[in-house]
Amino acid sequence: MQKLAALESGKYYHIYTRGNNTETLFKHLDNYHLFLQLYRKYLMPYADTFAYCLLPNHVHFLIRIKDEDALMRQGGEDFMKRISVERQLAHLLNSYTKTINHRYERVGKLFQHRFGRKEVTSEAYFTRLIYYIHFNPQHHGLIDDFSDWPHSSYHSLLSKSKTALQREEVLEWFGSRDWYKKFHEENAADFASINPLIEDDEL
Template sequence: MPRQPRLDAPGLLQHVMARGIERREIFKDDKDRKSFLERFAIILEETQTQCYAWALIPNHFHLLLRTGATPLSKVMRRLMTGYAVTFNIRHRRSGHFFQNRYKSVVCEEDPYLLELIRYIHLNPLRVKLVQDLKELDNYPWTGHSAIMGKRKNLLIVDTPANESLSAEGGLFYPFLPERVKGNKKPRHPCNPCQKMPLAEKTIEDVLLHFGKTKKVARRRYRQFVKNGIEQGKRLE
């Protein structure tokens, strides 16, 4: 039966999933996960693709992407083919690595963006990789910990210019009066000549749905995620 053509237009929000062949592990250890994310970060920046949420599970991954001018098919081909080759060399294996093509679902922007971010980031809790929300806050293999400011954003390409970006940095601070009361300068002033990495801007786009300051936005975002646990949402 012929494959159905994918809807692959610039700017579409898409939930992307891929599994290992026969549901085998595609991430055996942290070195594999870091290798995947380093490759992914470079591809995102080069193709100007936004990733709003991601989760690495031992035998599959979830991504919530909005493409730029580069089609999703090319983004995913670079990511999956490159990672499969690296994994096979490292673990001395051969043959097919992923189960068929990746699966992608086009998502409606307004109603489902935040729901999908929550759904994807709760995956490690659903499959018992973490035991509770507190542990998820510090879990490195989803985008949740970066949104919470608990860990470095692993989707930012390591460069000298980006090393100064911390969990407290970003677009919020230079423009908020509360940060300059008493003639105090913001703790992390922005350099107007330094372009913010797309992965950092994407996190700020997410937080702006929840509040005007990071402290408030993160508290509300976390409560939103917690509500998802209490609603008993189940993994597909």
């Protein structure tokens, strides 16, 4: 198995994974809620989340690893221990798999691999990646209009209700709610500028 680069504090990443042999990850509506609950438990204390999308057999997130101080916790009487974000991601997948296996009387691994990751290294990549993540359900033919998909951050970023997402930072990045929405609508299905960066994410 190819060794994945370590996730570094302060850096932005596109992280993604899929079901083993494209197996369905979310069989019922409450499975989506369960995955997000576990995500909040295992990852959100250590990473800021800008966008996400859960699809039946794969998931995408855009995150920023928090600074080193946020990754430290008391490891004993006299020392501090650094949290491994990679291990937290593994805990997320393992916990979800155990619950699904128990609930549906299945055995074996549910995910094809650990979370893949790509560092987001440019402003253009960040902007178009948010769009790509939200557009994914339409891109894969699951729905005619990506904005109707209920399991992404698209509407949460437009809403004014409480959220754990980095909403204000995203909206400021696009300039306003209106420009965020307009960018998504005007760039529908235009992956040309980002394809070289996502080609091995495709299913």
